[in-house]
Amino acid sequence: MDKLNNITSQVEASSELKSSSLWRDAWIRLSKNRLAIAGLIVLLTLIMISLLTPIIAPYGYEEQNLAIGATAPSEEHLLGTDIFGRDMLTRIMYGGRVSLMVGFVATSVALVIGISWGAIAGFFGGRLDAVMMRIVDALYALPFMIFIILLMVVFGRNILLLFLAIGAVEWLTMARIVRSQVMSIRNQEFIEAAYSIGLTRWVIIKKHIIPNTIGPVIVYTTLTIPSVMLLEAFLSFLGLGIQPPQSSWGLLINYGVETMEEYPWLLIFPGMALSLTLFSLNFLGDGLRDALDPRASKD
């Protein structure tokens, strides 16, 4: 009898394990990936620093010291100062706030539009799908640079517009990914089963289809954030993104290039900040893909 109980509890334990096994396995695989975990830690640290910048920044954002001008890294100014004597560490911290915010907000915009669009197109298929995906194709064909440049020129270079414009560009790939994922799911037996017990289409989309696309969506989201940040930096570099007195890493790099012959640290430090962040996000995204991709888990 004891033995039987033992077996029963073992079976229960194993079935419990199985019910959450996808996410637990994914976490175990992820935590074994040192680069991904390092990326995660760096990223969390950067987010913390950004949130606390007004408190922990060593100098004021606008604080100038024209008397010293541009100085190389020293004890008072760990990363040196720019031509106005402003502390670079402080400026990079404030710039990072803007860069990270653009990354996260614009990606959220892209996420919401992309998932809804892709899920609807993939689920209903047929003519609706054809029309919706043609629209995506049309938007893909619109060179997004001019699209954003035009919007910035027409409506003034404000940061809210930048969020929307970048979000409006980046949802396209998300829509395609979700659509193809949905199309492969919708013909599987468990969806048929959901129909046969009388669930409505919307319930099926919400409860069965979208949750099953979540793996690729998480992975792609993690990889979209760096590309959004890159886009913002790219625009700011050309002078078409973030405008002074606001600052971002792209804008700091832009300024750094102008004076790189005399004061290379003004280019190198903001560049390192941007690269390090992109690195972390990409390694994390890669790790998540390996962790969540069932095909990769076979071998």
Added chain:
Amino acid sequence: MIKFLLSRLLQAVPVLIIVITATFFIVHAAPGGPFSADKAVPPEVIQALEAQYKLDQPVWRQYLGYLGDIARGDFGPSFKYPGRSVNELIMAGLPITAELAFYAMIIAILIGVLSGVGAAMRPNTLQDYVPMTLAMIGICMPSFLLGPLLVLVFGIQLELLPVSGWGDIPGDKILPSITLGTGYAAFIARLSRGGMLEILSQDYIRTARAKGLRETTVIIKHALRGGLIPVVAFLGPAFAGLLAGSFVVETIFQIPGIGRFYVQAAFNRDYTLILGMTIFLSTLIIIFNLISDLISIWLNPKLRDEVSNG
């Protein structure tokens, strides 16, 4: 196949019309006319200029007139470069940008495919880690950072290579091409590694190996075709990216290509130049996407069946 090609070509037409219409109306909604920057111009002169460029007509007539001009392949005169047409400016910049993009693409494909395939052949060894780490650095090092750093090191510190111009001094094409190509080399390396790994685990590869074929034969004759499909599919979008990248690279290295014209046109509010270039570049991108789709289908038997059946 021909039916598919025709249908894709027909789909491209409404896409182009949307692009033309959207760009036209966004540009016309811009505050501040093209001549408003010039100081102290008498109103009669502005009127005469507006009449010359048909800006005094209602917007819908300007639109229809523009559509008619485009249908004849005429993008009209430039606002800011007096006496030069948009067509001339595009034709002056295009060969330079095309050459730059071509070199960048050669660098990207050669380095990318070689290192990606090499990595896939020995996964989880040094032959995999080293190029993949470098690829990651390449992806995280945007062109507007890589370019200035290369200038700083090879141009200013080592004084090895010229840092601006295009075709003026020997060697001035090297740094821009590397700057533009590196990111794509990194991307292609990752894509070809991923594609090859997937193909190499397939049964038909096991069969080929079981037949006793040499590994190089297996890779070249059997695996490459399938393994490089993701790379080919990427080439279409990569082309669009190269054009955007040329904006930055041509600005950094002061190369008189269409990318630099484009950025300047945006700053100058050169309406006709922006419009013409947008439409021209969109057409190019659509064509390249179509070509990369066709090659993908040709390489992938599954897609080929779908196309000929549907």
